[in-house]
Amino acid sequence: MKNWLNIVVEFFKVLLIFVICTLFFYFGLRFMHEEYDQFHRYDKPKGNAVKVSDVEDGNWLDRLSIFFRLGE
Template sequence: MKSIITLIRETLKIFVIFVACTLLFYFGLRAMHAEYENYHRYDPPEGRAIKVFNNNEGQDIIDRMSIFFRLGE
């Protein structure tokens, strides 16, 4: 009888630790999401930024696909 109570107690301890770690991980992810949710990655550059990509409208799709596969753009 004593071993059954010990087994139940140990199982309950492991369950409580698992739930606590899961909640800590969940709320940590929520906090990181809230921190970076309003982070604007695509704001226009400031200062002396220049455009480095020239989009040629005259290029056909075969040339663009060739560049894509060669360079991995």
């Protein structure tokens, strides 16, 4: 009988630790989502921004091959 009680107590200890860790992970993800939800990544850049690429009037097959080669 005492062995059975030990198993139940250990089960509830593990369950409690699992629930606490799950809640910590869940609220951590919610906090990170709240932080980055206000971050506007499509705003115009501030400062001395330089355009990196220029779209040329090239062949669309060349653009497609670059896309597949570089994985852009």
